Amino acid sequence: MFERELRVWVRCGVRREVWVKLEFLYRQRNFPPRRPADTRLVVDASGEVPGVLHRWVRQGTGEWLAVVSFSVPYVDRDPSVGLELVEQLVPSEAVRPRKYGGSRRAR
Numbered sequence: 001m002f003e004r005e006l007r008v009w010v011r012c013g014v015r016r017e018v019w020v021k022l023e024f025l026y027r028q029r030n031f032p033p034r035r036p037a038d039t040r041l042v043v044d045a046s047g048e049v050p051g052v053l054h055r056w057v058r059q060g061t062g063e064w065l066a067v068v069s070f071s072v073p074y075v076d077r078d079p080s081v082g083l084e085l086v087e088q089l090v091p092s093e094a095v096r097p098r099k100y101g102g103s104r105r106a107r
Contacts, residue, residue: 017098020051020070024094042075043083049073050098054087064092 026045051070058064068090071082 016053018051018053018066018068018095019048019098020068020090021048021094021096022046022072025090040076043072044075045072049082051095053095056092057089065089066092066095068095 022045049070049072051068054067054069056064056066066089067087069084069086069088071084073082
């Protein structure tokens with residue numbers, strides 16, 4: 001019944017601080033973007049946000065996915081308050097290491 005074999009490689013115990021590129025994950029599809037009238041539950045999915053890398057998972061096709069927890073900020077609220085996303089699978093290109101003492105720079 002299930003002829004296809006699924007192979008997943010997991011590297012555990014990483015737990016590293018990273019930057020998550022929201023624009024890579026949530027691409028804008030409306031040009032120019034429409035601003036909703038009610039912004040109570042609207043998130044700002046642009047730029048980078050701090051996150052925590054928990055582990056790496058390898059797809060059957062060979063690409064690596066990062067298991068990351070991060071917060072997406074709301075548009076009309078304090079930036080420290082956001083929509084918490086816990087242990088999300090994201091492509092490896094969407095994360096980069098966060099270094100202490102360095103400033104955040106766009107890539």
